[in-house]
Amino acid sequence: MKQIAVAVGFLWSVGVAMTTAWASEGVSYAKVADMLYQVMSANREVYTRVVVQRLTVDEKILTASEHFEDDASLPLPSQMFRFVAEAVLDNTEDFSYSLLSLHPINKKNGPATDLERQGLEHVADSPGESFYGEEELGGERYFSAVYPDYAVVEACVQCHNNHKDSPRRDLSVGEVMGGVVIRIPMD
Amino acid sequence: MFRRLMQAVLGVTLLGAAYVAVTMTVAGDRRMLLSGQTTYAHHQLEMACETCHGRSIFASAMTAEKSLNKNCRKCHEDELKAAKNSHSRKRFRNPRMAEYWNKLDARLCTTCHVEHHPEITRASAVTVAMDFCVACHSQGEQDIRTTRASHAGLGFETCATAGCHNFHDNRALFEDFLLGHAARPEPVRPAVHVLAARYLARPGPTDKALERGDAIAPPAALASPDVLGHWAGSGHAQAGVNCTACHAADLAEDAPKAQVLTRWIDVPPMGVCMACHKPQAKTFVMGRHGMRQHPGIAKPRDAQQGLARLGLSRVMPGWMSHWLSDPAVPTWMTVGKARLPMHADADPTMAVDCGSCHGEHNLDTVRAAVEACASCHDDPHTRSYFDSPHHTFWRLEQAGKAPPGSGVSCASCHMPKLEHHRQVRTTHNQNDNLRPNEKMIRTVCLDCHSLGFSLNALADAGLIRKNFAVRPQIHVPSIDWAVARSLSNPDAAEN
Amino acid sequence: MLTFTEELLLLLGDEEGLFLPVKEHAFECALAGAILMDLAFAFRIDTDLQALVITDPTPTGNPMLDRVLEKISARTDVTDTPAWIRVLATEDAALIREQALDSLIDRRFLKRQHNRFLGVFRSVCYPTLDEAPLQAVKSRIEDVVSDEIPDPRDVALISLVDACQILPDLFPEWEAKQTASRLELLRKMDLIGRELTGAISEIQDQIIRAARAQAACFKRSLLTLALTASVAIIVTLLVPSIGVPDRYGLSLPAQLWFDGSWKQFSGYLLLVLSLVGLAIAIALKKQLLVWVSGSHRWRLSHLVLGIACVFTLFMHTGFRLGSNLNAALMGTYLTVLLSGALVGVVVGGAPRFKQISLNRIFAARRVLIRVHALALCPLPALLIVHILTAYLY
Incomplete structure (x- = not known):
């Protein structure tokens, strides 16, 4: 599990190094955020398909669950996404990202800033669009981008609709469940 | 007579000051500089200041703080990782948590664990008041008293002291774990590890x-x-x-x-x-x-190097630089x-x-x-x-x-x-x-033992003193609350 | 001809152009008395037990005397001699001194010289240019004390000097008893015209009385302040440290005693107060501050600063005595403060300790002052280490 996380983290770092290098040569913040988002969503998709889908559904060797360590199972794709996001913060403060929702299972993944709320509402109301803005946090200015996060497969919807802590239980496949927020410090 | 005495006092002071200056800049025992007893087991390495205070003299206060914290992590990070640290540094480094930085900055160990203040050092080396949860969990969506009916009348001083929550390690305390073990009976004797x-x-x-x-x-x-x-x-x-x-x-x-x-x-x-x-x-x-053999402990400063840094290696005789050596942490x-x-x-x-x-x-x-x-x-x-x-x-x-x-x-x-x-x-x-x-x-x-019994026993300080010779006198209600919540609302969240 | 005021100032000057510290704080009173004597000798005022009255309001031609004469005629609320000495001593002494000094400088007897001590404290001294007038005044006094038949002005001068209690300083070789009996004799002789005798002896009496009153007042304040300081220091030593509330959030104790910026504020305030206290002590010792107001106010302010230090120390530590070198610093600092306060208690309380001999009191005072000075020696080093460790570790 850890190896996978490390490998994904490494790929990320390479992607980040490249994108930040471009940023310094005058690529706009929005473009950098877009590129980071592409890496993130591709990684997530690959993990879901190549690891989770294959081992749990196709080959039925393992299951994926929230308490994957106790259950000796795979981490859920959304957990994997957050682990890597935290691993990135262990290494750099050049950018940060999070997977958030207006109706999260864990309250700490709800909007924490005005811009997050605005962005999450925007991507929920206008599917297909992303949201860009600037905000000041802890005395520093950040460029923040919010991208829609969809319920791609039935498993996402089922878990969210049945989880005891979920505030929303009427999600359906294809619907926007939340958003990915990417932040880049502007100095 | 008085003039002599005055000169003697001044002389002793100057000698003492010179010695302290040398211990601070070159090498030598600096334990007389300790502003207070070192917490818990840290006293074992208090002669090696650089184990914690490892930064250049002219660093800014912020750099010093960061360096101090880096050194905490040097020895304690692994166990925090293993504990699935509920308030991990990386989580709070995300700028979206900036609002919390002013309340209780979880990015820094030293927010809650300050050294050399035995007077305010509580259990687990915590140096903030034990109701510290109030800093972040008493407002808005985080206000646990409004989002969980069972928690409505609870005081914040009980969060971390009643056997229900810990700041870092909640591996045996989180709700799903409690629920998973709620129905398991006490194992049959003789049970085996x-x-x-x-x-x-x-x-x-x-x-x-x-x-x-x-x-x-x-x-x-x-x-x-x-x-x-x-x-x-x-x-x-x-x-x-x-x-x-x-x-x-x-x-x-x-x-x-x-x-x-x-x-x-x-x-x-x-x-x-x-x-x-x-x-x-x-x-x-x-x-x-x-722990005195932990690789994270700073090596004694080299007196000769310290002297050379000040350009003094030639003037100081060998015996003196030997006398001025740092005390090593005993093996x-x-x-x-x-x-x-x-x-x-x-x-x-x-x-x-x-x-x-x-x-x-x-x-x-x-x-x-x-x-x-x-x-x-x-x-x-x-x-x-x-x-x-x-x-x-x-x-x-x-x-x-x-x-x-x-x-x-x-x-x-x-x-x-x-x-x-x-x-x-x-x-x-x-x-x-x-x-x-x-x-x-x-x-x-x-x-x-069952989880409930274990929680009760470990929360009962008197029982621990008696080495679990009798049954626990304390009841930690966390399992009951988790079960009640899952029964009262089997398919919808409380909030 | 010199006025009494000028003569008195000449007598008080020393070789370095500073002024002898006048005992029992009589300086202002003596100046006030001197100017009243000048007016009496110019036949402008007369005194009796009830009142000080103007006998002739015509100006004398000396601006210093005329200003005071004008003031006496203008003020109706002050009537008797003691009151006038009090008023002039508090309101006019500084100006009288300045005017007298100006007059001496104009006549090239003295010069005004501005100095700086340690580059910070400005001080003025008045070195003598012409020794002759001072010698003349001194020899007049010597003549009076020897068996010469004195001139009324000389009798007045010596009574003034006697009131200042500076005769032993001016003529250390004289036998105190002999001088006293001779002065007593002179006082009984009807040497000055009947119209002046009353005035002079009344003025001399009042100078001494006013000076004593002021001294008693000073000692009372000294004792009160010193006792306050001693109690505060003993409380600091004995009272256990004040805890901080076991509640999360900003509390004053937690901020004062565990917050870096507050600690810095109280720490530096303490340092500044201590330095000012030290500066006053040095200035007193070097006689930079004796001027007209006398040294007692500065001595009191030294003590007040000491008390302020004890309270700031409480702000800084909350009765915590610290460990290791911090404890040494605390111990030394409290020794300095306590020995200083006890000097105040001994000096201020001297009139009350009737059964203890003066010698013993002086011995105690000397020992305490030495402890005060000795404990001061290691303080700068300990303080520097304390400040350095706060920033370096």
Whole structure:
């Protein structure tokens, strides 16, 4: 599990190094955020398909669950996404990202800033669009981008609709469940 | 007369000031600068300031703070990671958490753990008031009193003190874990610590076993029947480890006997043990017994280098720079340096090394599990152990009247068997399970007790003093609340 | 001809152009008395037990005297001699001194010289240019004390000097008893015209009385302040440290005693107060501050600063005595403060300790002052280490 996380983290770092290098040569913040988002969503998709889908559904060797360590199972794709996001913060403060929702299972993944709320509402109301803005946090200015996060497969919807802590239980496949927020410090 | 006195006082002051200045800039004992007693076991390394304070003199306050915190993590990060730290630094480094930085900055250890302030140091070395949860969990969506009916009237001072939550380690306390264990009954007696039983049942390497006659040692050493007998009955002899493996460790195994005897060392250093027992050694230096050998401890400053930095190496005579050397952290913790209550008749100079618990030759793990501990430690918890059911089970197991792994020794709880890469080993960090004591639940308690019983027992300080001789007098309601919440609202969240 | 005021100032000057510290704080009173004597000798005022009255309001031609004469005629609320000495001593002494000094400088007897001590404290001294007038005044006094038949002005001068209690300083070789009996004799002789005798002896009496009253007042304040300081220091030593509330959030104790910026504020405030206290002590010792107001106000302010230090120390530590070098610093600092306060208690309380001999009191005072000075020696080093460790570790 850890190896996978490390490998994904490494790929990320390479992607980040490249994108930040471009940023310094005058690529706009929005473009950098877009590129980071592409890496993130591709990684997530690959993990879901190549690891989770294959081992749990196709080959039925393992299951994926929230308490994957106790259950000796795979981490859920959304957990994997957050682990890597935290691993990135262990290494750099050049950018940060999070997977958030207006109706999260864990309250700490709800909007924490005005811009997050605005962005999450925007991507929920206008599917297909992303949201860009600037905000000041802890005395520093950040460029923040919010991208829609969809319920791609039935498993996402089922878990969210049945989880005891979920505030929303009427999600359906294809619907926007939340958003990915990417932040880049502007100095 | 008065003028003389004044001159004398001024002279002594100047000398003292010069000495302090030298200890601060070059080398020398700086313990007189300590502004207050060092917390818990940190006193063992307080002569090595740079272990924590490792930054340049002219760094800004923020850089100093960061450097201090980096050094905390140097020794404590692994255990925090293992604890699935609920308030991890990386989570709070995300700028979206900026709002919380001013409330209780979880990015810095020093927000809650400040050194040298014994007066405000509470349990777990916390130096903020124990109702610190109020800082972030009393407003808006985070206000637990409004989002959980069961928590409505609770005071914030109870969050972390009632056996329900910890700031860092909640592995045995989170809601799903409570729910998962809620319905499990108390295990049937005699229950067995699974990993201990597995450990005891492991096959020994019988084909290599050595006997008394196989011992390779100088005649003088062989003349002691005790030593020879102890070795012959030990795990070392059974595993084919001859005398020379320790007493002439730097030689190849098949070196000629004559050569072996010329390289004989009467008292081998502990490095010899550690060379083979790496996992045990690694955990040993994480606990209070062996922390003086932790690799994170700063090396003594080199006086000669310090002098050279000031351009003084030529003017200072060698003896002086020798006199000005930094005190090194002693290799061993000794009984006399302990701050916990020790037996009055325990030798204060006795060091805690492998031999002090295991014996040099007999490697008695049974003695090491109980008698060795009780030979130094002298507190109500230790004394009560011998009248506790845990000790009864231990005696029965040792007498062969109960299955292996059913007895509970000091080591069963404080140095439990842990599984790592499918191998069962004894952790030699005897403090890990106590920071906080709920850490014990998963690795020890649940083998023989229900979660509810374990939570109650570990939250009952009086019971711990009595070494669990009676039933818990405290009831931690967390499981009841989790169950009630899941029953009252089986398919919808409370909020 | 010199006025009494000018003569008095000449007598008080020393070789370095500073002024002798006048005992029992009589300086202002003596100046006030001197100017009243000048007016009496110019036949402008007369005194009796009830009142000080103007006998002739015509100006004398000396601006210093005329200003005071004008003031006496203008003010109706002040009537008797003691009141006038009090008023002039408090309201006009500084101006009288300045005017007298100006007059001496104009006549090239003295010069005004501005100095700086340690580059910070400005001080003025008045070195003598012409020794002759001073010698003349001194020899007049000597003549009076020897068996010469004195001139009324000389009798007045010596009574003024006697009131200042500086005769032993001016003529250390004289036998105190002999001088006293001679002065007593002179007082009984009807040497000055009947119209002046009353005025002079009344003025001299009042100078002494006013000076004593002021001294008693000073000692009372000294004792009160010193006792306050002593109690505060003993409380600091004995009262256990004040804890901080076991509640999360900003509390004053937690901020004062455990917050870096507050600690810095109180720490530096303490340092500044201590330095000002030290500066005053040095200035007193070097006589940079004796001027007209006398040294007692500065001595009191030294003590007040000491009390302020004890309270700031409480702000800084909350009765915590610290460990290791911090404890040494605390111990030394409290020794300095306590020995200083006890000097105040001994000096201020002297009139009350009737059964203890003056010698003993002086001995105690000397020992305490030495402890005060000795304990001060290691303080800068300890303080520097304390401040450095706060920032370096």
